Structure formats: C-alpha cells, structure tokens
Amino acid sequence: MGRKVLLEHAKIEGIRYYDTYRKHGGYTAVEKAFKMAPNDIVEEVKKSGLRGRGGAGFPTGMKWSFLAKPEGVPRYLVCNADESEPGTFKDRYLMEFLPHLLIEGLIVASYALGSNRTYIYIRGEYAWIVDILEQAIDEANANGWLGKNILGSGFDCQIYVQRGAGAYICGEETALIESLEGKRGNPRIKPPFPAVKGLWDCPTVVNNVETLAAVVPILNMGGEEYAKIGIGRSTGTKLISACGNINKPGVYEIDMTISVEEFLYSDEYCGGIANGKKLKACIPGGSSVPILPANLLLKTAKGETRMMTYESLSDGGFATGSMMGSGGFIVLDEDQCVVHHTLTLARFYRHESCGQCSPCREGTGWMEKILKNIEYGKGKTSDIDLLWDIQRKIEGNTICPLGDAAAWPVAAAIRHFRDEFEWHVQNPEESQRRNFGLAHYADPLAVNA
Amino acid sequence: MSVQFSDTKLQEVQKMIARYPEGKQKSALIPILHVAQQEFGGWLSAETMDYVASLLQLDPIEVYEVATFYSMYNLKPVGKYLFEVCQTGPCMLNGSDNIIEYIGQRLNIKAGETSADGLFTLKTVECLGACGYAPMMQLGKHYREHLTKEKVDAIIEECRKNAAANN
Ligand SMILES: Cc1cc2nc3c(=O)[nH]c(=O)nc-3n(C[C@H](O)[C@H](O)[C@H](O)COP(=O)(O)O)c2cc1C
Ligand code: SF4
Ligand code: FES
Numbered sequence: 001m002g003r004k005v006l007l008e009h010a011k012i013e014g015i016r017y018y019d020t021y022r023k024h025g026g027y028t029a030v031e032k033a034f035k036m037a038p039n040d041i042v043e044e045v046k047k048s049g050l051r052g053r054g055g056a057g058f059p060t061g062m063k064w065s066f067l068a069k070p071e072g073v074p075r076y077l078v079c080n081a082d083e084s085e086p087g088t089f090k091d092r093y094l095m096e097f098l099p100h101l102l103i104e105g106l107i108v109a110s111y112a113l114g115s116n117r118t119y120i121y122i123r124g125e126y127a128w129i130v131d132i133l134e135q136a137i138d139e140a141n142a143n144g145w146l147g148k149n150i151l152g153s154g155f156d157c158q159i160y161v162q163r164g165a166g167a168y169i170c171g172e173e174t175a176l177i178e179s180l181e182g183k184r185g186n187p188r189i190k191p192p193f194p195a196v197k198g199l200w201d202c203p204t205v206v207n208n209v210e211t212l213a214a215v216v217p218i219l220n221m222g223g224e225e226y227a228k229i230g231i232g233r234s235t236g237t238k239l240i241s242a243c244g245n246i247n248k249p250g251v252y253e254i255d256m257t258i259s260v261e262e263f264l265y266s267d268e269y270c271g272g273i274a275n276g277k278k279l280k281a282c283i284p285g286g287s288s289v290p291i292l293p294a295n296l297l298l299k300t301a302k303g304e305t306r307m308m309t310y311e312s313l314s315d316g317g318f319a320t321g322s323m324m325g326s327g328g329f330i331v332l333d334e335d336q337c338v339v340h341h342t343l344t345l346a347r348f349y350r351h352e353s354c355g356q357c358s359p360c361r362e363g364t365g366w367m368e369k370i371l372k373n374i375e376y377g378k379g380k381t382s383d384i385d386l387l388w389d390i391q392r393k394i395e396g397n398t399i400c401p402l403g404d405a406a407a408w409p410v411a412a413a414i415r416h417f418r419d420e421f422e423w424h425v426q427n428p429e430e431s432q433r434r435n436f437g438l439a440h441y442a443d444p445l446a447v448n449a
Numbered sequence: 450m451s452v453q454f455s456d457t458k459l460q461e462v463q464k465m466i467a468r469y470p471e472g473k474q475k476s477a478l479i480p481i482l483h484v485a486q487q488e489f490g491g492w493l494s495a496e497t498m499d500y501v502a503s504l505l506q507l508d509p510i511e512v513y514e515v516a517t518f519y520s521m522y523n524l525k526p527v528g529k530y531l532f533e534v535c536q537t538g539p540c541m542l543n544g545s546d547n548i549i550e551y552i553g554q555r556l557n558i559k560a561g562e563t564s565a566d567g568l569f570t571l572k573t574v575e576c577l578g579a580c581g582y583a584p585m586m587q588l589g590k591h592y593r594e595h596l597t598k599e600k601v602d603a604i605i606e607e608c609r610k611n612a613a614a615n616n
Binding site: 085117181183185200241250332 | 468478482483519522539543577580582
C-alpha cells in the first residue's frame, strides 16, 4: 500500500461534515499555522518540494515567494477548480468528499500569503459541488476558522466560491482572473505575471485544488518529512484520475515511487486493461500531453522501468516521453483508433480556443477538419504532413499554452502512430469498418523520433 | 414572461455582489447570468441580458460579450430537459458515440435540436470531468454517469413522468 496523505480519510462516513473531519485531526494545520509567521509557512512549503498539481509542476513555495507585497494593496489567493482537461477529475473527487481539506489548506495559504478575500473558481458544470463547498465554508465560519481575527491572530479571512460557465480556457490562470472579473476568458499577455498584477490588478497567486490541499499534510508533518515521500524532485503524493479502457477507473493517490506498470496492472489501482484486452496506448497526464504507445509507456527508450514521477514520465522528451501534466491517465485498448481519439481531442481544442491568436484559432480548426477527413476516409497522404506542419506552427506562437496543448496531442499521435494515419488514407473503406489494431504494440523500433 | 427577479432572488443576487470589493460588482455577472437563465426559461434572451445589465449597472454589450463566450449559456430556447452528453476522448473510448446516437433515435432529434413536444434538447458537450464514469451526461444540476441504453430509457421516462406531474 502506498502512503496516503490526502485521501487517507476519504472513505470515512460523514467526513464531508465538520464534526467528523475535526475528530479525525482536521484543522490542526490551521492551529499550527497561526503559531507561525507567514514567511515561515512559505519556507515550510519550499522545503516540502511541492510542485503545482494543476499541470505545469511549478514549485509552489517559490511561486509564493514571488508574490509582490506593495504597501496598502490587497493580495489575493485564487484556487483553480476549473478542472476541464480531458481525463482529469481528481479535484472534483477531493472537493466532493473532502471539502474541509481544501478549506483548511486555503486558510493556511491565505494566512501565509496575506489574502483576506480568497476565491475558489470552480467550473460551472460542478454545480452540486458549489453547495458542498459553501456548506463547508459556513461550518468553518461557525467554528471560528474563518471570519474576523481568526484564533485571535488579528488575521481576517473569507472564502468565496465563484462558478464559471463552461470554458476550458478559464483554467489558464490569467483567463481565470479575467473570468473572475466578469469578462470573457481571454488570457492576458505576460508579463506582468499575476504575482505582480493579477485579480483587479492586485498581486495574486493562483493554485490548483490539489496543491492547496497538500499544504495541510505539509504543515502537519513538516516540509522535510513530506519531501521524504517520493523520488528525487517528485516529492509527496499525487492524485491520478484513471480512465479509458481499464478495469477500475477512478481517482487514486499514489506516492511517487511506483512504476507505471504497477499503477496500470495492479489491483490496488487500475486493475489492468478491461475485457482482457491488450494495451495499445496511453496518455498519462491529461489530454494535452503526448500519447505513448504501450512499449514506451512501460519502459523508457533507454529500457529503464518508467515510473509515475514527473522526471520519469518526461524521460526522453517529446521524442519518446510524455508528461505528468494534470494526472489524467487515459488508457486505450487494442481496439481503439488513435486517429479517432485524436480527432475528438482536436475538436475539443478547436471548441475551447478563445480565438485571440490566429495560429491557435485557425490552426485548431484546420487540424480538426483534416483529421475528420482522414478518419472518414477522405484524407490524402499529404494531409498527414500538412497536419504536422500546422501543429508545428501553432506551438510556441501563441499568447497562452492552449496552443501548445492543442499541438502536442496531434504531434505525438503522428510521431508514434503514423502507420495508422497512413493506413486510413490508403484504405479509406476498410478503415470505416475496422480498426488498425496493434501494429505498434511491443515494437520499440516503431518510434520515429 | 416579464423579466424581473422575485424579492428572494434579488436578495440572492445582492449576496453575490457582496462577495467582491466595492465597485467590482461586474464580477458577479457570470453567477447572476446562471440565476437568470434558470429563472427565465432556461436560456438568455436579449431582454434577460439587458435586465442583468441594468442590475449591475453595466452596458448591455458587456453582458452580451460574456453570454456568448461561455458554453453553459443557451442563447436560444431549449427544451424543459437539456441532455448535455459528453463526446470527448475518454467518453468516446467508452461508447459515448453510441449513446448520443441512441438518444437521438429515441427522441427523434439530432444534436442541437429540441423534440417536437418541447420537452427535450440534446446537446453534445466537451469533457465534463467525469471521464472515469463514462459515458455520461449532465441533466440539470447533476451528472448521470455510466450511461447505458437502459439507463437512457429510464431517464427519458423519469423526465416524462416529472413533466406530466408538473402540468
Ligand atoms: C489551457 C489551460 C488550461 C488549464 N486548466 C487548468 C485547470 O483546469 N486547473 C488547474 O489547476 N490548472 C490549469 N491550468 C494551469 C494554470 O494556468 C496554472 O498554472 C495553475 O492553476 C497553477 O496552479 P499550480 O501551480 O498549483 O499547479 C491550465 C493551463 C492552461 C494553459
Ligand atoms: S493560444 Fe488559443 S486559447 Fe490561448 S490566448 Fe491564444 S487563441 Fe486564446
Ligand atoms: S471525456 Fe467525457 S467527462 Fe471527460
């Protein structure tokens, strides 16, 4: 059994409510925090090695220490609960079952950063979770953990929940801030970064739900202890939401010491491929990260066991590796069509592009159209090269990383599954009736880097 | 339908505005549009948007800009029951295409259309964060997960019963 520091109590009946949560050690991190100076909390988080769980993996303590503190200007903490990256549903689980864990983490972080008004920006579709969070906030207020002069510290804090209204781009931190200001979710040009000029032009920290929840065990056990979990710079535990063609889809907390193979096949986690089928491919970190064929998923190109850590998942770069991303683990079995799957992702990014930058706005539309042609038997061989060319011209040429996020899945699908695209083009009728199958399965040489 | 919140709704709206610092009431726009959509027939007419603009002392264009950006706002009338079925990768891997087709057959509509009796609208949506419980759809405030044809039948039945009971 791996170590659990976030979901340890998730299955306890009534843990959603204050009394039960408190009885199981809840809010001790807040008690501890208010005996510390805010900067010491930042130091503790630095020591823990915690990296942002929203996708980019940026060290949280460092991010906190960048927050500007001009005299007389409010500072804001915003919790990113937009969770819209296909394959990702871990924050939902945390908020639904352990709302007080998030609230506790938010109080500690608000105190550390000096945020008197803290917002949780939650995707609009999670409507019922808004009620769960607001109830937890009411309970925290009623028990003196929020409000004025918390625990006699002189520090005031209130937490508010803001519902979005359906836009993946609002997960990008500057688009989120725009949305929180009541505008369209158009990402801002950086710099200035939110740490200097964020919500209402004030210094702002935006952190993911899981990141902020992890602050609780970090305070409770101390940063150094937390850093002992995991391997190297992948410290602590990570929530992985596993889906696709597996026996046990769901949300799992892993300590970052296990191999991908163990995660995929052991009964403690995914329980293997569903219906006794074989593994074809996997997108290990949410739809934006590169897809890997079976052979490269389980072992790196160097032949080493691939581990569920930030470093190991990205070993080999984009040529033969992928990324931890948001922890959305999407598994494709031998019957799945990579072209079709990539098409659904291309459609997703076209739908979600905010339209500010032409490479992203136009490019995502072209990629969807071309993929549709290939998938439905109307593609040409030159289309595959055209797709490659388009994705390359989006990457790095846009205001926000959604452009890259749209380009990478297409690039990786062509890089590793070019045969399958060609087969669609060459066999337009047959490809409508059956799938390409497993030509790449366990064939390490099929990788054209 | 006259576009005017009841007193209780107006209080709710005031509470939303109070979440933000003085003068930042525009931040309440997105949550208030949700309330307005729910109160005024499940969609946002120009009249509704203008009303929300007047409540928040915004120019109507500021409201239109936002309403047209976010996919949860319906800009034309929808049926009493809106089936928002996810069609993104992970749901597709678990058969969402078949579920969408089946719902379409059962209700005799295509995605984006409303059934002749005005009861049902079918809308395809992108990943709703329920990929492990696929295929799925949103119906009102809640998710319906692990959909099968039988479950779809039962949901349609349930909606028809509710509609009959409320008439
Ligand atoms: C298109 C796009 C969508 C994103 N969606 C999310 C999201 O849903 N949730 C999230 O926490 N971060 C998301 N991010 C990352 C945020 O911009 C930001 O890096 C993150 O919230 C920072 O928190 P962390 O440091 O705790 O990870 C997204 C980024 C991009 C470019
Ligand atoms: S990259 Fe795409 S989503 Fe990001 S700002 Fe540009 S157009 Fe908008
Ligand atoms: S892909 Fe359908 S809920 Fe995520």
